[in-house]
Amino acid sequence: MSLIPLDTEHSDYEIISPIVNYIIGRVGNIDQLSLKIPPIFRQAVDEVIDAPRTNRFTIDELEKTEKTYLGTKVEILLRNLLKLPKGNILDLSIEGVEVDIKNTIGQNWTIPLESYNRPAILTKFDEKKAICSFGVIYIRPEYLNVGKNRDSKRSISITGKNNIWWILKDYPYSKNFWETIPESEINFIISSGKGTLRIATFFEKIQGVPISRQCIHDIAQQNDYMKRIRKNGGARDILNPKKIAILWGKKDRTLIAELGLPILKDDEFISYKAITNDAFIKLSKAGHL
Structure with a gap:
């Protein structure tokens, strides 16, 4: 499914709405976006696995550091698709607004201090189910879990996830043949x-x-x-x-x-x-x- 927006009365609506509309406008409309965003995940995984040169075929065969790099790969491909520059602090600049890009192949995203009180694009994908999600959130500290990891990063709480504006949610992308x-x-x-x-x-x-x-x-x-x-x-x-x-x-x-x-x-x-x-x-x- 696609486009699960925040309610117009939501406190983050006025902040996130222009960003969502701008992102969609960069590729044309929501239909075109739903065609262009999902292939990014297939490309990112295929290029990191690099089967012809590594003799590996699935995401499970990747090293831990490579799985981490998948997020960077998605960020690079997304920035190229949108034809937008890097920010001075965060991953993306949308008309002067610094926007972070966070990806996960798990259930949550880890948020660093520099992303607090800034908008962030959230991406998520599941190779087994071949589904992906793409949304925007305004990172408020109250949306995050209290516990921190060793890098002082915090994850988004269960209630915090209710504040995500989903542009694509559990949307199909091309399955890795080798998973079948x-x-x-x-x-x-x-x-x-x-x-x-x-x-x-x-x-x-x-x-x-x-x-x-x-x-x-x-x-x-x-x-x-x-x-x-x-x-x-x-x-x-x-x-x-x-x-x-x-x-x-x-x-x-x-x-x-x-x-x-x-x-x-x-x-x-x-x-x-x-x-x-x-x-x-x-x-x-x-x-x-």
């Missing part, structure tokens, strides 16, 4: 051999599911990863004798529809095994088998 399959399968695919063989094993194991170029890059772990799909030395040569075809969303749209497979984006792929004679004929006529 068992770790044992990932390990089996990775241990199957070099790039081309890993891709062939991947498409043999994962059939009937749209696969992005990023997933292929993650598995191949090579700069020329797309070459590993092709015929004449690629994964298709390994899979064709098994009657398994790799179809491309851009080129094979009609065939994909005829086979009753999910609709693909232009840069997605899907594998399909010809079990029936009719399917074998269709794939053969299309030059896939």
Whole structure:
């Protein structure tokens, strides 16, 4: 869901309302914002995991310091999206107003002293559920828990969270594909051999599911990863004798529809095994088998 504003009678309404309207205006309108904000979280996690170079696939594999850096990454991407400068003290300047940006992958945010009595953008995301939240709060000390951590930072209290103006709340973003399959399968695919063989094993194991170029890059772990799909030395040569075809969303749209497979984006792929004679004929006529 989106846009859960504060009541017009709320003491923070006059402070937060201009900031919320300004943020939405930077990307156009609330519909455009709901399209542009969620991908930030997918990009941030994917870039920090960096599967093609680290052989890691999920957020659980990150070091503690990397999970902390995710907040900085979200901050950088958000500032770039809004085309706004850093503040002199805090993370963002909105027409001269210093605004902090706080992210969490848990249940709460830690607030430093310099953020007190200033507005803050709050971001939150959950990789398992693939949902994110994006809101604004005015940090009043009375909104915070009494206890402090070692850095003298305090978290937002349960009642304090009632003062958040949510622009997006529990909003879906693109799921990390690697969160959808068992770790044992990932390990089996990775241990199957070099790039081309890993891709062939991947498409043999994962059939009937749209696969992005990023997933292929993650598995191949090579700069020329797309070459590993092709015929004449690629994964298709390994899979064709098994009657398994790799179809491309851009080129094979009609065939994909005829086979009753999910609709693909232009840069997605899907594998399909010809079990029936009719399917074998269709794939053969299309030059896939």
